[in-house]
Amino acid sequence: MHSNKKFNFVHTSRTFLMISLIITVLGIAAVGIFGLNYGIDFSAGTALDITTNKQVEKAKIESFLDEQKLGEYTLVTSDNRASVRFKAALNDVQEKKIKADFSKQLDDKADYEMHIVDAEIAREQQRSALIGMAVACLGIVLYVSIRFEWRFAIAAVLSLIYNAFFVIAVFSIFRLEVNLPFILAVLTIIGYSINDTVVIFDRIRENLRFAKIKSTSDLDVLVNKSIWQTLARSINTVITVLIAAVCLFIFGSESIKLFSLAMILGLVSGAYSSIFIASPIWLYLKKKEPLKKAVKTSNAQ
Known part of the structure; x- marks a missing residue:
């Protein structure tokens, strides 16, 4: 050795x-x-993950989110999934509206996962x-x-x-x-x-x-x-x-x-x-x- x-x-x-x-x-x-x-776990905000049934262009999703006027957000897309992070914590009315509008305008078979954390x-x-x-x-x-x-x-x-x-x-x-x-x-x-x-x-x-x-x-x-x-x-x-x-x-x-x-x-x-x-x-x-x-x-x- x-x-x-x-x-x-x-x-x-x-x-x-x-x-x-x-x-x-x-x-x-x-x-x-x-x-x-x-992330929103420590800074408050809303995380919305959308799984679509078909390909939806990122530009269309961005245009849709801008029309919602829910404040500053970041968007990441990959394949049939879009991950949106809003800096604001959405309320129940805003949550229901964005889901309903997305289903109506972009994909009526989309699935949604939403996680909302307030400041406290x-x-x-x-x-x-x-x-x-x-x-x-x-x-x-x-x-x-x-x-x-x-x-x-x-x-x-x-x-x-x-x-x-x-x-x-x-x-x-x-x-x-x-x-x-x-x-x-x-x-x-x-x-x-x-x-x-x-x-x-x-x-x-x-x-x-x-x-x-x-x-x-x-x-x-x-x-x-x-x-x-x-x-x-x-x-x-x-x-x-x-x-x-x-x-x-x-x-x-x-x-x-x-x-x-x-x-x-x-x-x-x-x-x-x-x-x-x-x-x-x-x-x-x-x-x-x-x-x-x-x-x-x-x-x-």
Whole structure:
């Protein structure tokens, strides 16, 4: 086994941490400048999805919507489906009228799906989403702290923050819609990411029990060895879920495409952060510990 020919994750960790820091700073700037493109779940409004029985030109649908005079809207069409997003929350009279007029003027066999969110509900859903993400992160901190030690917990949380923020920054830069399915995707990403991180941390802890740590370079070797020992499992897990997410993105309906895209970005980012962020941060914190104490700790474990 020629370990010297293998890629040295620890040796290159400073470069990858610097890249990650640059990405994070750019992401913060992007979110600060552009903000997030909130969907109606968080900003109020009306989502109307129309499935037609025949091909209807986009220009005709736009002309029809302009005649309705329901305020600002966006329209996306594909095949026999039209997705309209009104900034205003329609009332019952407006809802019935637009459906009746569309059936009368464009397609009498069209099917409609309408989702209306008023401002108060949007604010409540924003609060609930933030609370949900905060509780999830707190639970992970407590779990990792109890199962491992505080250094592992800090490294895991910083890795998760980077992972979630990377996805949020991409959605901000490309003005992709942030809605409840997006929050669900972020929470799912956090779960997969912490799983990858815990697998590596568990192997590091296991190797510490039998390692003879005489210098900080021994810790480098131990972490690098632990990553290589768990790399195949991590890659196989990510690829398996990634295939499903890509298939959903390509073949799924419009309503789950952004969810699938967030999952794809998060899975790739999660695998990266577990290896190049979480592990090096733990190593950095461990090296700050006096060497004699670290030796005793490893022997006790």
